[in-house]
Amino acid sequence: MATNKKEAFDTAEVTLADFAKALAHPARVAILKTLAERSTCVCGELVDVLPLAQATVSQHLKELKKADLIKGEIDGAKSCYCINWEVFGLMIGEFNHLFAGLQRPPESSECC
């Protein structure tokens, strides 16, 4: 059974894994890139940019929203999205912290 064993892990590890999961699809990476590029918030333009159907793009946006990496607001008939820079910075911090912690040892120890 794929019972969720998240409780059994460190909070830091779960947090990082969740952020990583948000980035674990090229469409979502592309969405973030596009949102950052056009400082003006885009909505259905994303559908034009991506090789995916509107429903699918909507779903990826939902994922990014769930991870709190983007904010969305209804602007008339359209939906306006933008990067949540606060959380985004937090994510970068988490990744950097992990990478800093995982340092190559002083070459004395050769592995297998």
Added chain:
Amino acid sequence: MATNKKEAFDTAEVTLADFAKALAHPARVAILKTLAERSTCVCGELVDVLPLAQATVSQHLKELKKADLIKGEIDGAKSCYCINWEVFGLMIGEFNHLFAGLQRPPESSECC
């Protein structure tokens, strides 16, 4: 259908998404941490450290190997794993490149 649409995206985005997917589970983050910590390569000790069954740990190791983030060698009856620092550095570079590209705009543009 969950037909793979990877071909339709930029190589850079696919590469990064693949690395992100490798980190998208707390167990795999924990494995990398443990491998880095004990410069000496561990094998079944990981099973003791993790709250998962041996078969499950083996599967996560397989995932990390698929992403080329770790190397594994059979050492007698045991299996010895270690971080593939070359690829690991490459991954860090990819993430840093992404994060550098996604810069918060000069505050002029307020989003939604």
Added chain:
DNA sequence: ACAATTAATCGTATATTTGCGATGATATGT
């Protein structure tokens, strides 16, 4: 030779992810 240890793999169950068409709800333009 034989029991015990180690770890990969198989089979299975369940959950999640990915993708899309269709539908519905809201807003806009005429």
Added chain:
DNA sequence: ACATATCATCGCAAATATACGATTAATTGT
């Protein structure tokens, strides 16, 4: 009021991911 545009959500299908017990294969210790 009515046709159109925009987008979230639903329902469905297929693929992946997660987890584990059981089995297998190889190694080690006695």
